[in-house]
Amino acid sequence: MIFSEDKINEYMDLAIAEAKKAESRREVPIGCIIVDNQTGEVIARGSNEREETQNAIKHAEIIAIEAACKRIGSWRLEHTSLFVTLEPCPMCAGAIINSRIEEVIYGAKDPKAGSVGSINNLLAETRYNHQPEVLSGVKDQEAADLLRNFFREIRRKK
């Protein structure tokens, strides 16, 4: 990993802050940030917008990747790290491969769609043309609690 454990925890706190923004808009609380590995600067943020936009693509990671491409002016995000509160789905894992992100750090596992260790491990598949480094389980309890409380609240209101 490029960043120290302290730095990784700090960055994951920022991804969790994005997840809380999604929650405040009644979206499933998942958040993401992308960091420039050379400067340490946060260059993009994203939080889940699927319901408000009614757009199947608008996961936190996709929003952050698009913002990072715009910021850098290139589809290649080679010297960046992506921090996300939940294990990426196949779409987002594929977007990470396509944008050549160097490192991926995620929080909680997703048994229903997770494709970076749970159902599949797309980021370890050497037949794709890019394999990022992966670290999982960072602040996973906090990320999982956010999701659990969100769905409990939805069931309570029904």
Place this chain on the structure above:
Amino acid sequence: MIFSEDKINEYMDLAIAEAKKAESRREVPIGCIIVDNQTGEVIARGSNEREETQNAIKHAEIIAIEAACKRIGSWRLEHTSLFVTLEPCPMCAGAIINSRIEEVIYGAKDPKAGSVGSINNLLAETRYNHQPEVLSGVKDQEAADLLRNFFREIRRKK
């Protein structure tokens, strides 16, 4: 399959027309359309825009899926079919799962990134919450020739 063989060939011709549009903008020629399964109407089109937008997400399928969500006003594209000239990559296969597209018809195989039969078969994975019907090899020679000629031309100019 919902549509007849003749209809499928007609729709694939429209996807190939989209691929040619990409080629005319010097993008890798890949094209996609999405059809309403109930009316047969083409509700969205997309052609690869990765280079001109410098956005890693802008594959033909993603552009078409976003346009279809906008058109229908929902992230659920349950009663639609997606026609694409090349086998979807993991990102696009994931987007197809996420948007609940009913049927996927594609042309040529992609040994480098194809995730609907080549490197992976994400659309057949029953642990994801949706499995579309898939038909491959429709007008595959035409789709593959477009790509081959495009890359031959690039090498010639170097």
